[in-house]
Amino acid sequence: xxxxxxxxxxxxxxxxxxxxxxxxxxxxxxELVGRLLSAGAAEYYxxxxxxxxxxxxLGGGAVQGLFCDVDEAVFRYSPLLWAAFNGHQRSCWLLLDxxxxxxxxxxxxxxxxxxxASNRHVEVVHLLLAFGADPCTRNLFHARPVDxxxxxxxQSALKRAARALSESSHAAVDRRRRxxxxxxxxxxxxxxxxxxLMAQGASGLADLTDGAQQGLKVARSLExxxxxxxxxxxxxxxxxxxxxxxVEHQRQAVRHEVEVWELLDALEAEAPxxxxxxxxxxxxxxxxxxxxxxxxxxxxxxVRGQSRIHRSFTEYWLFQVxxxxxxxxxxxxxxxIAQRLAVLDDRLGKAEEANADDGLIRxxxxxxxxxxxxxxIAKAVAAVPxxxxxPPEEDLEGLSKRQAAxxxxxxxxxxxxxxxxxxxxxxxxxxxxxxxxxxxxxxxxVWQSCPLxxxxxxxxxxxxxxxxxxxxxxxxxxxLTAALDHGETCGASPDQVxxxxxxxxxxxxVEEQLVGKDEMDKNGAxxxxxxxxxxxxxxxxxxxxxxxxxKPPKRESMRGQ
Numbered sequence: 221x222x223x224x225x226x227x228x229x230x231x232x233x234x235x236x237x238x239x240x241x242x243x244x245x246x247x248x249x250x251e252l253v254g255r256l257l258s259a260g261a262a263e264y265y266x267x268x269x270x271x272x273x274x275x276x277x278l279g280g281g282a283v284q285g286l287f288c289d290v291d292e293a294v295f296r297y298s299p300l301l302w303a304a305f306n307g308h309q310r311s312c313w314l315l316l317d318x319x320x321x322x323x324x325x326x327x328x329x330x331x332x333x334x335x336x337a338s339n340r341h342v343e344v345v346h347l348l349l350a351f352g353a354d355p356c357t358r359n360l361f362h363a364r365p366v367d368x369x370x371x372x373x374x375q376s377a378l379k380r381a382a383r384a385l386s387e388s389s390h391a392a393v394d395r396r397r398r399x400x401x402x403x404x405x406x407x408x409x410x411x412x413x414x415x416x417l418m419a420q421g422a423s424g425l426a427d428l429t430d431g432a433q434q435g436l437k438v439a440r441s442l443e444x445x446x447x448x449x450x451x452x453x454x455x456x457x458x459x460x461x462x463x464x465x466x467v468e469h470q471r472q473a474v475r476h477e478v479e480v481w482e483l484l485d486a487l488e489a490e491a492p493x494x495x496x497x498x499x500x501x502x503x504x505x506x507x508x509x510x511x512x513x514x515x516x517x518x519x520x521x522x523v524r525g526q527s528r529i530h531r532s533f534t535e536y537w538l539f540q541v542x543x544x545x546x547x548x549x550x551x552x553x554x555x556x557i558a559q560r561l562a563v564l565d566d567r568l569g570k571a572e573e574a575n576a577d578d579g580l581i582r583x584x585x586x587x588x589x590x591x592x593x594x595x596x597i598a599k600a601v602a603a604v605p606x607x608x609x610x611p612p613e614e615d616l617e618g619l620s621k622r623q624a625a626x627x628x629x630x631x632x633x634x635x636x637x638x639x640x641x642x643x644x645x646x647x648x649x650x651x652x653x654x655x656x657x658x659x660x661x662x663x664x665x666v667w668q669s670c671p672l673x674x675x676x677x678x679x680x681x682x683x684x685x686x687x688x689x690x691x692x693x694x695x696x697x698x699x700l701t702a703a704l705d706h707g708e709t710c711g712a713s714p715d716q717v718x719x720x721x722x723x724x725x726x727x728x729x730v731e732e733q734l735v736g737k738d739e740m741d742k743n744g745a746x747x748x749x750x751x752x753x754x755x756x757x758x759x760x761x762x763x764x765x766x767x768x769x770x771k772p773p774k775r776e777s778m779r780g781q
Contacts, residue, residue: 230261237297245299245315248308250460253299257318265294266319298324304332304348307341310460312348317403322353329359337378338368345374350456351402352395355381402456409452410459416446417466432484435521439478446471473516480509480517480525487528492535492577503532527574534571538584541567545587561591586711593703593710597720600703604696604727607689608636610737638690638738640745641683647672653752655681682749684742690734697731700724 233239241261244252271290300320303311312332316322325331333353336344345365349355355378358364366378385395419442450471453464483506493499510517510525541564548557568584611631616624642652648670650658656676660667667673675683701724707717 230256230259231264237293242297242299242302245308245311246302246306248303248306248311250308250310250314253311253314257314262315262318262320264291265298268292268294269319269321295321295324296327298332300324300332301326301330301335304341304344305335305339307336307339307344309341309343309347312344313406313459316347316351316399317406322348322351322399325359328361331357331359331365333357333365334359334363334368337365337374338370340369340371340374342371342374342377345369345377349377349381350398352398354385354395355379356385405452406456406459409449409456410463412449413453413459413463413467416449416470417463419470432481432488436478436481436485439474439481443471443474443478446474473513476509476513476517477521480506480513480521483509484525484528487532491532492539492580493532494536494539494580499532499536503529503536531574531576534567534574535576535580538567538571538576538580542580542584542587545591549587549591557591558595561588561595564588564591589710590712593707593712594716596703597700597707597712597716600696600700601720601723603699604723605689605692607693607730607734608632609730609733633689635688638687638741638745639685640749641675641685643672643683650681653749653756655749655753656683657681658753678742678746680746680750682746684745686738687734687741690731690738693727693731693734697724697727700727 230241231239239261241253241256244256268291272295298315298320300312300315300322301324303315322332326335330338331353333345333348333355334357336348355365364378364382366375366382369375369378446467450464450468453459453467483502487493487502487506490498490502493503506525507529510522510529513522541560545557545560545564548560564584565588568581568588571581571584608631611628616627619627640652641656643649643656645651648667649656649660649672656672657667658681660670660673662668672683677684700720704717704720704724707720
């Protein structure tokens with residue numbers, strides 16, 4: 221091959237007339253035979269064959285005129301004879317395809333069919349018969365190919381061919397037609413095998429955005445075409461084994477694709493996967509097929525299969541957690557529900573990412589929302605603070621004002637008492653105990669933008685800060701109300717909702733009492749602040765009148781406080 225690439229002469233021959241093509245054909249070097257024929261190694265033979273067929277060559281004698289002598293040696297030592305003699309079927313086909321004649325004879329009058337039959341080369345005999353070799357021709361010893369065939373199978377094949385030939389009225393024409401038809405069939409089949417080998421596989425023909433059923437249909441159609449093509453190739457001996465084996469490998473790859481598509485189709489039909497039996501029968505098998513396919517499986521199909529496996533995995537485990545949590549809910553296992561709720565949310569999130577079954581996801585979302593709502597209600601109920609209520613009237617009976625004040629001072633904790641905000645001039649308001657709006661005009665642009673202005677919540681211009689316990693209770697009531705509204709929307713347990721509404725009602729009753737106390741505390745604090753402000757008024761030469769001239773609010777009795 222290196223010499224051929226370097227431009228070595230193809231017609232260099234030994235003393236016996238053997239060229240490199242003779243040696244290659246005799247030894248069955250198919251690749252070299254093909255390369256030599258493609259490079260023109262048969263041109264000299266074909267030229268002599270043409271002259272002989274035109275009747276210009278007469279036993280090797282000189283021919284005058286347009287044509288030169290015919291070299292009869294090229295026929296007696298034809299490479300086809302040696303390829304047939306040694307049983308190299310593929311080399312015989314290449315030589316026949318290049319135009320070498322079946323009528324060539326060696327020095328003993330043997331044709332290629334004689335030589336193949338005498339050496340029991342069954343495949344070569346079938347090839348030569350398919351190309352129209354004459355089974356009735358005789359050599360110089362009057363022997364037919366069937367007379368030289370030692371194998372019974374060869375004798376039967378040659379006798380059938382001879383019988384068919386004897387029944388034909390145009391045997392020579394029939395042989396030529398058979399040769400032309402065989403060459404056409406060989407070339408057509410070879411071309412189709414080459415095209416099949418270059419094909420992308422079933423997944424290259426299918427639109428992977430369609431359903432698995434459509435992909436399965438395409439894959440099965442391609443598999444059927446390849447099987448039919450290989451059957452045709454099996455009936456044509458002499459085709460390149462590498463080509464046939466390559467297409468067979470392609471068929472096996474397509475068969476693997478068919479198996480993957482079948483499992484994908486079954487998964488789509490039976491989705492969602494919720495039982496262990498389904499998982500083992502479909503998901504595990506699909507994973508196994510993809511792993512076995514390896515690099516031969518088209519990447520888009522492998523990716524689609526892995527995606528379906530992941531989706532089925534998330535569906536299966538979401539269903540298992542759903543069934544477990546629903547069982548806990550029906551049995552009232554509150555403690556265990558809280559632990560499994562995090563697992564449910566995790567499985568639900570993964571199923572949503574994998575585009576799992578919509579019905580299963582909706583079921584999971586509904587259960588998750590309900591359990592979260594019930595958890596929020598429970599937390600909101602537990603967050604309602606236990607507040608001190610005003611003492612009963614009988615606890616203050618018989619006490620003087622001084623004693624009552626001392627009792628209440630010890631009874632109430634600091635977080636139970638509201639107070640007036642002590643404003644300063646630096647904040648933009650009046651200096652406490654003066655009101656926050658002391659000396660301010662509503663037309664004053666500076667005062668309109670002062671943060672203190674919006675905080676004033678008393679008629680006297682003070683800023684009252686309610687007790688911390690009251691603020692905490694109000695916040696808890698708001699949270700519980702929101703949790704109940706959300707719980708009813710999400711289908712929380714009716715018993716839990718009813719119990720929480722009872723807690724909310726009690727909390728509002730407590731709030732009502734604390735609001736009354738807070739109002740009394742505010743009025744008392746404002747009265748004391750106004751009294752202190754009046755004392756400061758006398759020392760403030762810039763005082764121009766205002767809220768301090770108003771009569772202070774009537775203070776509740778100490779007993780009421």
